Every structure is written in C-alpha cells, then in structure tokens.
Amino acid sequence: MISLYARRRAVNLVASTLMFVATAIGLFFLAWILWTTLKLGLHAMHWDLFVKDTPAPGTDGYGLRNAFVGSLILMVIALAIGVPVGLMAGTWLAEYGGRSRRANVVRFVNDIMLSAPSIEIGLFTYAILVAPMGHFSGLSGGVALAILMIPIIVRTTDEMLRLVAGEMREAAIALGAPMWQVVTQVTWKAARAGILTGILIALARISGETAPLLFTALNNQFYSTDLRHPIANLPVVIFQFAMSPYDNWQQMAWAAAFIAITFILVLNVCSRLILKGTVKRS
Amino acid sequence: MERTRAAADRDLKPAAEENRSAGGARALSADFLFRYVALAMALLVGATLVAVVAAIAYDSWPAIKVFGVWGFLKGRTWDPVSEHFGAFPFIVGTLVSSTIAMVLAVPLSFGIAVFISELAPSWMRQPVSSAIEMLASVPSIVYGLWGLLVFAPQFANVEPWINDHLGAIPGIGVLFRGPPMGIGMLAAGIVLAIMILPYITAIMRDVFVATPTRLKESAYAMGATTWEVARNILLPYTRTAVTGGIFLGLGRALGETMAVTFVIGNSDNLSASLLMPGASIPSVIANEFTEATSKLYVSSLIYLGLVLIGITLVVQTLAVLLLGTVGRGARARS
Numbered sequence: 001m002i003s004l005y006a007r008r009r010a011v012n013l014v015a016s017t018l019m020f021v022a023t024a025i026g027l028f029f030l031a032w033i034l035w036t037t038l039k040l041g042l043h044a045m046h047w048d049l050f051v052k053d054t055p056a057p058g059t060d061g062y063g064l065r066n067a068f069v070g071s072l073i074l075m076v077i078a079l080a081i082g083v084p085v086g087l088m089a090g091t092w093l094a095e096y097g098g099r100s101r102r103a104n105v106v107r108f109v110n111d112i113m114l115s116a117p118s119i120e121i122g123l124f125t126y127a128i129l130v131a132p133m134g135h136f137s138g139l140s141g142g143v144a145l146a147i148l149m150i151p152i153i154v155r156t157t158d159e160m161l162r163l164v165a166g167e168m169r170e171a172a173i174a175l176g177a178p179m180w181q182v183v184t185q186v187t188w189k190a191a192r193a194g195i196l197t198g199i200l201i202a203l204a205r206i207s208g209e210t211a212p213l214l215f216t217a218l219n220n221q222f223y224s225t226d227l228r229h230p231i232a233n234l235p236v237v238i239f240q241f242a243m244s245p246y247d248n249w250q251q252m253a254w255a256a257a258f259i260a261i262t263f264i265l266v267l268n269v270c271s272r273l274i275l276k277g278t279v280k281r282s
Numbered sequence: 283m284e285r286t287r288a289a290a291d292r293d294l295k296p297a298a299e300e301n302r303s304a305g306g307a308r309a310l311s312a313d314f315l316f317r318y319v320a321l322a323m324a325l326l327v328g329a330t331l332v333a334v335v336a337a338i339a340y341d342s343w344p345a346i347k348v349f350g351v352w353g354f355l356k357g358r359t360w361d362p363v364s365e366h367f368g369a370f371p372f373i374v375g376t377l378v379s380s381t382i383a384m385v386l387a388v389p390l391s392f393g394i395a396v397f398i399s400e401l402a403p404s405w406m407r408q409p410v411s412s413a414i415e416m417l418a419s420v421p422s423i424v425y426g427l428w429g430l431l432v433f434a435p436q437f438a439n440v441e442p443w444i445n446d447h448l449g450a451i452p453g454i455g456v457l458f459r460g461p462p463m464g465i466g467m468l469a470a471g472i473v474l475a476i477m478i479l480p481y482i483t484a485i486m487r488d489v490f491v492a493t494p495t496r497l498k499e500s501a502y503a504m505g506a507t508t509w510e511v512a513r514n515i516l517l518p519y520t521r522t523a524v525t526g527g528i529f530l531g532l533g534r535a536l537g538e539t540m541a542v543t544f545v546i547g548n549s550d551n552l553s554a555s556l557l558m559p560g561a562s563i564p565s566v567i568a569n570e571f572t573e574a575t576s577k578l579y580v581s582s583l584i585y586l587g588l589v590l591i592g593i594t595l596v597v598q599t600l601a602v603l604l605l606g607t608v609g610r611g612a613r614a615r616s
Binding site: 008009011012015016018019020021022023025026027029030032033034036037084085086088089091092093095096097102103105106108109110111112113115116117118119120121123124126127128131147150151154178179180183184204207208209210211214215218235238239242243250253254257260261264265268 | 312313315316317319320321322323324325326327328329330331333334337338340341389390391392393394396397398401402410413414416417419420421422423424425426427428430431432476479483507508509510512530533534536537538539540544564567568571572584587590591594595598599601602
C-alpha cells in the first residue's frame with residue numbers, strides 16, 4: 001500500500017512539474033517575442049518614420065508615413081462597412097431571430113467565418129473585386145478587412161444583447177415604443193459597452209492582418225490616398241521589408257512591428273477596461 | 283430569459299397593430315425598415331460562406347478544367363515555366379507543419395490549462411491566463427518576423443543536437459537528419475505551435491474552470507491527487523469541448539499564412555527530413571500570387587486555395603459542432 005501511495009505521489013509530482021514547465025514555456029515565448037520587438041523596435045524608432053515615405057530599394061532613406069496613412073485608411077473603410085453590417089446582423093440574431101432555425105444557421109456560418117483562414121478571405125475579395133476591376137486597390141483591401149471584422153462584431157453583439165434583461169424590453173414595449181426604438185434606445189444602450197468592446201477587438205484583430213492584403217491592397221512605395229489603386233500599409237511593408245537584404249528596411253520592419261503590437265495591446269487593454277467598468281457598475 | 287423574449291415577441295404584435303390604427307404609420311414603417319435591414323444583414327452574413335466557396339471555385343475553374351481534381355491533388359510538379367501545376371507537395375507541407383504544431387501545442391495547452399484551473403495559487407491565475415491570451419493578439423506577421431530573424435538563427439544552433447540525438451533513433455531518425463539551416467518544416471511547426479497555443483488553452487481553461495466544483499471536490503475528498511483529478515474528472519467531463527478546441531487550433535494551423543511563409547523555407551521539393559525546407563498551401567499562395575503572370579498560373583494558385591478551404595472547412599465544422607456554445611467568448615476575444 002505504501003508503495004502505491006508513493007507511486008501516486010510521484011506521478012502527481014512529475015505531472016505537476018510538467019504542467020508548470022508547460023506554463024513556463026508559453027510565458028517564455030511570449031516574453032521572448034515581446035522583448036525582441038520592444039528592443040529592436042525602440043532601437044529603430046526615429047522621427048523620420050512618421051514624416052517620410054518608404055525609401056526605394058537600396059537607398060538610405062527611412063520612413064513609413066505612407067504606410068501609416070494607408071493602414072489608417074484601410075481601417076476606416078473596414079470600420080465603415082464592418083460596424084453597420086455586423087451590428088445589424090447581430091441585432092437581428094438577438095432581437096428578432098432568437099432561437100429560430102434560420103438564426104441558428106446564421107450563427108453557425110458566423111462561427112465558421114470567425115476562424116476562417118484570412119488568406120481565404122483575401123482570395124475571395126480578389127475574386128469579387130480585384131479581378132473584375134482589373135487591378136489591386138485600397139478599396140478592396142478595406143473590404144477584405146471588413147469581412148474579417150464582421151463575424152467578431154456579430155458574435156459579440158449577439159451575445160451582449162442577449163444578456164440584456166427581457167424586462168427592460170417589456171417595459172419599453174409597455175410604454176408603447178415600437179420595436180426599433182426599443183432596440184436602439186434601450187437594448188443597444190444597455191449593451192453598448194459590450195458592443196464597443198467587440199468592435200475594438202475586431203479592430204485589433206484586423207490591424208495586423210497581412211495575408212488578405214497581399215491579394216487586395218498590395219503595397220505602394222509612394223504616398224497615395226487613391227482608393228482605386230494599390231495603397232501602402234504596415235503589415236505588407238513589414239512582410240516586404242523583413243524579407244529584404246537591406247539593413248534599413250529590416251530596421252523599419254521592426255519599428256513597424258513594434259508600433260503594430262503597441263496599437264493592438266492598447267486596444268485590448270481599452271476593451272478590457274470598458275468591460276470591467278460596466279461589470280463593476282451593474 | 284428565453285420565455286421572457288417569447289413573451290415580448292407576443293406582446294409586440296398587438297403593439298404594432300395598435301400603432302397602425304392610431305395613425306402611427308411613420309413609426310410602423312421605421313419599424314418595418316429596421317427589422318428588414320437587420321434581417322438583410324443577417325442573411326448577408328449567413329451567405330458569406332457559400333459566396334466565398336463559390337467565388338473561389340469560379341476563379342479556379344480554368345485550372346480545374348486543365349488538371350482535373352485527382353490530377354491536381356496528386357500532381358507532384360509545380361512548374362510555372364511549363365505551366366504544369368500539382369498540389370501534392372503543398373498539401374503534404376500543410377499537413378506535416380500542422381501535425382508538428384498539434385503534437386507540440388496540445389500537451390502544452392493541456393498543461394497550462396490544468397495549471398491555471400487547478401495548480402496555480404489564485405493570485406496567479408488571472409495574470410497567467412491573460413499573458414497566454416496575449417499570445418493570440420500578437421499578429422502573425424510579427425510571429426513571422428520574429429521567426430525568421432530571431433528564432434531561426436537560434437534554432438540553427440540547436441539543430442546539430444537534434445541531428446545527433448533524435449537523428450540517431452532508428453525508424454523515426456530520418457525525420458531529424460538534415461543541414462542546420464534554422465528555417466524549415468520543423469521551425470514552421472514550432473512557430474505554429476506557439477501561435478495556436480492560446481486558442482486551445484483558452485477553450486480548455488474555460489471548460490476546466492466550468493467543471494462543477496462538486497465533482498472535483500468529491501475526487502479530492504477521496505484523496506485523489508491533482509493529476510488524478512485532471513485525468514479522471516476534468517478530461518472525461520469536458521472531452522467534447524476539449525476535442526472541439528483541438529480542432530479549432532488545427533483549423534488555425536492549417537490556414538496560417540504569414541508566419542509559415544517566413545520560416546518554412548519555401549521549397550516545393552518533398553523531403554523526408556523535417557529539417558529541410560518545404561512549403562504549405564498558404565505559403566505558396568502568399569509567395570507567388572503577385573508574381574503570377576499567366577491566367578492559368580493565377581487560377582492554379584486560387585485552386586490551391588479551394589483545396590485549403592476544403593480541408594479547413596471540414597476541421598472547422600467539426601470544431602464548431604463539438605464546441606456548441608462553449609468558449610464562444612474566448613473565440614471572439616482572439
């Protein structure tokens with residue numbers, strides 16, 4: 001009996017140690033990636049990044065202005081398309097669709113789109129926009145990013161609206177409010193922190209997406225805000241610069257990576273704070 | 283909750299009718315518009331999956347006509363010059379890199395999830411959990427950059443050791459013999475493993491934490507060790523969701539593009555050794571798409587995309603079905 005007890009304790013000790021080691025490995029890689037990006041990114045920071053455009057291959061220049069502006073434009077397009085579509089679709093699911101079969105089919109498809117490889121969204125946008133138009137364009141890049149955002153917004157909007165108590169809707173209806181006012185003025189308001197969090201998370205998710213942009217917005221060495229033509233953007237610039245043999249290009253890739261990660265982490269922290277704030281209040 | 287909504291729906295109809303009779307035509311039409319715009323958007327979302335598959339299939343049609351289905355899947359040559367395209371090396375590359383990732387990531391995720399839910403002191407749980415989740419918010423392009431410029435050079439120093447020790451094992455040794463280049467199939471698998479780790483961990487952690495305390499405490503009360511609780515209580519109780527989480531991670535690994543493109547080495551030669559460079563479906567599409575000049579070349583690359591959709595769709599459908607409503611929050615968060 002003692003030997004059995006000893007064996008069980010030994011097995012448990014080994015297993016617990018392995019679990020601890022697994023956690024340490026995960027944290028080690030996180031620290032390694034963040035530390036490298038921080039160190040090399042800060043080292044590559046320079047004022048020129050924000051005021052000059054990306055240099056030609058092999059030249060000494062230093063700048064990412066066109067990429068910053070391009071990325072911002074793409075995000076604005078993505079938000080302008082993704083937020084209304086995602087918000088309305090999520091609202092329909094929660095307020096009208098309920099548990100009906102049609103609503104569940106939409107939820108199922110949305111769940112699949114939520115984890116669909118982004119490269120497929122890129123190919124899809126290429127097929128419906130770039131190929132018919134005949135050339136790569138900033139607009140198609142924004143659409144591709146919007147398609148990636150929508151499932152996240154639909155999911156969170158649906159979940160957050162379903163958390164709103166039915167009594168609130170009933171109270172509004174009892175006062176004679178039509179359904180659209182019940183939704184826009186009562187349930188959206190009650191769930192706004194959660195919905196906003198979903199939008200921020202979706203924005204964080206697309207701000208680093210590269211694969212879909214390779215088939216849509218592509219890249220542009222020059223400053224351009226013309227949506228009908230290729231437009232520079234941070235992720236594709238990182239891709240192109242990292243693969244290059246030029247020292248200044250690789251440095252700029254690290255600077256861009258550092259800025260992208262910082263932006264995403266700030267968005268994540270904001271969304272957490274918003275959610276925390278509402279949980280405490282209620 | 284469900285009952286109150288149904289009640290609200292019932293109450294709504296008389297309210298709407300009343301509006302009509304009381305001359306509330308404006309309110310009614312706004313109501314109608316709102317409802318049907320919302321429905322249209324929901325149907326649009328529901329139609330995207332079909333649209334994606336249809337559009338990609340349509341654009342790959344020229345290549346399907348030339349190479350057929352089996353001919354393309356089994357074709358071993360990828361030659362843009364003579365315009366002969368076969369997907370076999372890339373299908374193998376995709377499956378092999380994802381398999382390596384799963385072999386590494388599943389046990390690690392399990393370990394981390396049990397650590398968070400059972401072992402860690404309570405003050406540690408939230409920070410560790412958030413840190414692991416942070417791995418999911420690092421964009422894949424940064425994994426690629428780090429993998430190529432930082433990880434691969436370090437990994438090249440470890441590879442001679444792998445050669446000498448793992449390469450000496452009879453049978454599987456051939457997998458681990460090769461030149462120490464850093465980049466290659468194994469490096470891609472390792473980077474992929476780190477990338478999918480947070481997704482699998484988040485699901486496992488959520489379901490482990492949600493396992494009824496009564497079950498766990500009964501086992502502990504009977505004198506079970508932490509490991510015995512994890513193996514005999516947590517795992518059997520959450521089996522379906524855990525499997526779903528694993529499929530979710532697999533779906534991510536199969537479709538991951540940028541990180542793999544950076545570190546896999548991009549060679550269309552099949553090699554038994556995992557240390558040799560290879561290519562996956564996403565990596566070859568990402569690398570060659572903008573260089574593809576002829577219509578057939580572009581179409582063949584899109585056809586590769588169609589094959590990838592075929593593979594990932596099966597995996598994702600399984601994941602979604604197995605997970606049901608579990609871990610939805612975690613999935614949206616990342």
